[in-house]
Amino acid sequence: xxxxxxxxxxxxxxTLGIWKSGEHITHTEVPGESNMNLVLRIKTxxxxxxxxxxxxxxxxxxxxxxPISRIEVEYRFLTVLNRNLYLASHSPKVLHYDSQAHLMLxxxxxxxxxxxxLYGGIRQLQPNELIHLVKYLMQLHQVQVTEFPDTDGMRTLxxxxxxEFPFLEENGFDLNQIQPGLQEASLPYKRDAVLKAKIHSLGxxxxxxxxxxxxxxxxxxxxxxxxxxxxxxxxxxxxxxxxEFDLGVFLAHLDLTKQDPKVAQLVQTTxxxxxxxxxxxxxxxxxxLRRLIGIAQLPVTLSLDEKNSLLAHARTYLMS
Numbered sequence: 001x002x003x004x005x006x007x008x009x010x011x012x013x014x015t016l017g018i019w020k021s022g023e024h025i026t027h028t029e030v031p032g033e034s035n036m037n038l039v040l041r042i043k044t045x046x047x048x049x050x051x052x053x054x055x056x057x058x059x060x061x062x063x064x065x066x067p068i069s070r071i072e073v074e075y076r077f078l079t080v081l082n083r084n085l086y087l088a089s090h091s092p093k094v095l096h097y098d099s100q101a102h103l104m105l106x107x108x109x110x111x112x113x114x115x116x117x118l119y120g121g122i123r124q125l126q127p128n129e130l131i132h133l134v135k136y137l138m139q140l141h142q143v144q145v146t147e148f149p150d151t152d153g154m155r156t157l158x159x160x161x162x163x164e165f166p167f168l169e170e171n172g173f174d175l176n177q178i179q180p181g182l183q184e185a186s187l188p189y190k191r192d193a194v195l196k197a198k199i200h201s202l203g204x205x206x207x208x209x210x211x212x213x214x215x216x217x218x219x220x221x222x223x224x225x226x227x228x229x230x231x232x233x234x235x236x237x238x239x240x241x242x243x244e245f246d247l248g249v250f251l252a253h254l255d256l257t258k259q260d261p262k263v264a265q266l267v268q269t270t271x272x273x274x275x276x277x278x279x280x281x282x283x284x285x286x287x288x289l290r291r292l293i294g295i296a297q298l299p300v301t302l303s304l305d306e307k308n309s310l311l312a313h314a315r316t317y318l319m320s
Contacts, residue, residue, distance in 0.1 A: 006119075013042065013051075018105050019095040020046055032114065034062040035221070036070065036236055041108060050092065053103040053260055054236075061295075067153030070236045071102045077235040078106075080213065086139050090232050112226030118257035119220070119300045125259055127266065132230055133223065134270040137250070141243040141273060143213045151239035155207055158216070162286060163203030166289050166294030167196055172293055181304045186293040189311060198318050199289075202282050210241040218246045219253045244276055248283025253309060255288060257299055278320045285317030 010025045018111070019025075027043040031050060038053045054071040058064040075097045081087040082094075096105040117123060165171055169190045175182035189195060216220065216237030224231045247267070252265050268277075291298055292307055292314075 016098070016101070016103075018098070019044065022046075033060075033116075033221075034234075036066065036234070042105075046106040049095065050106040050108050051103060052106065053101065059250075064157075066157055068102050069149070070154050071104060071297065072099065073151055073154060073238060074234075074236045075104055077213075077238040080145060080148075081140075082144060084143060087136070087143070090136055090230070092231070092233065104142075109224065109231050110226045110228070112224050112231075115220035115223045116299060118253075121258055121301055125254070125263060127263075129230065130263055130266055131270055133218075133250070133308065134267055136230075136232055137218065137243075138271055138273055139217060139248055141212050141246070145213050145240060148213070148240050151209075151237075152207075153295050154216075154237055155239065155241075159203055161206055161294060161296055162290045163199055163206065166290045167199060168189075175293060179304060179307070182293070182307065183306065185308055185311065187220070189289060189293065190314065192315075194317060195315060198282070199237065199286055202318070204285060206241065206245065206283075208241075209239070212241060212243040214238060214241045214243060214246045216241070216245070218250050220257065242283070243273065244279040245283050246272060247275065247280045248285075249287045251280065251284045252287035252291065252314075255284075255313070256291060256302075257297060258302075258306075261302055277297075278309050281317040283319045285314040285320075288314035288317070 001010055010028065013028065014025050023041055023044045025044050027255045029041045029043075031039060031217045035058065036054070038055065042049045042060050047296055052071065054066075054068050054076070056065060058066045075094060078094050080312040081091050092109055093107040095107060096102055098104075105252045114123075118125065165173075166186075167190050169187070175186055176184075215232065215235050216239060217234060218232075222232060222234045224233050251264050251267060254267070268280075288310055290296060292311055
C-alpha cells in the first residue's frame with residue numbers, strides 16, 4: 001500500500017496513477033485540521049485537489065486504532081449524494097478512488113474556513129446559515145439507500161468514545177488538565193447508575209443499522225464556508241442509522257457554542273420530517289456529556305460554572 005505522509009516528497013505523490021497526461025505536482029499543503037485522516041491540498045500545473053488517505057489509526061490520536069476501511073464509507077457516501085443535485089452541490093466531487101491505497105482525490109472546494117470559531121464566541125450562527133444546515137439534513141435524511149458499506153468498525157469506535165469512555169471513573173484521562181475542577185465536576189455523572197443505564201441503552205440503539213442515511217458527525221468542524229457557500233465535509237462516520245442522531249449532535253453543538261436558545265427552537269421547527277423528539281434530546285444529552293468530559297475536547301471558552309450548567313442540562317435531556 002502506498003503510504004502518503006504529510007512530509008512525503010512530491011516525487012512519491014507523482015507516482016500515483018491519478019494525474020492527467022502532462023500534469024505535475026507543484027506544491028502540497030495541509031488545508032486545515034483533520035482529526036481522522038491524512039488530508040493534503042495538492043496543487044499541480046493544471047489544477048488543485050484535495051487528497052485524503054485513511055490509516056489504521058486516528059490521525060489526531062495515533063494511539064487509537066481505527067478501521068482503515070473508513071475511506072470506503074466516505075467514498076460511498078459522496079457517491080450516493082452525487083445522485084441528488086442539491087446534496088451534490090454541497091459536497092466535493094470524487095475525482096479518483098483507490099481502494100488498495102485507501103485514498104481519494106477530491107475536488108478542491110477552494111480556500112475557506114470551518115465553523116470551529118463558533119466555540120470561541122466570536123460569532124453567532126445567522127438564521128439563514130442555520131436554515132441552510134437544517135435543509136441539508138432534511139435532504140440527506142430523505143435519500144433512499146438500499147445498500148451501504150459495513151460501518152460497524154467506525155460505529156464501534158464512535159460508540160466507545162460517545163457512550164463508554166467518558167463515563168468510566170478511572171479512564172486515565174485527567175480532566176483537570178483541561179480545566180481545574182472539571183474532573184470533580186464529572187464524577188456525579190460517572191457515578192450515576194440510572195443515567196449510565198440510560199446511556200448504555202441509547203448506545204445499543206446507536207450500534208444498530210438503521211434506515212436513514214446520516215452524516216454521523218454533524219458539528220461545526222464538518223461545515224465549511226467557501227466562496228460558493230456552505231459545504232458539508234468529512235462523512236466518515238456516516239451510514240444508515242437514526243436521523244435523530246444527526247439532529248441531537250447538531251443541537252448539542254449549538255449549546256456548546258452558546259447560541260441563542262431561539263436558534264435551537266428554529267432547528268426543531270424548520271426540520272419538518274417525522275422524528276422521535278425524545279430520542280433527539282437523548283442524543284443531544286450524550287453528545288454534550290462526551291464533549292465536556294470525554295477525550296474529544298473542543299476549543300470552547302466556557303467557564304466551569306457554564307460547563308456544570310450544560311452537564312446538568314445534558315442529564316435532563318437524557319432522562320426525557
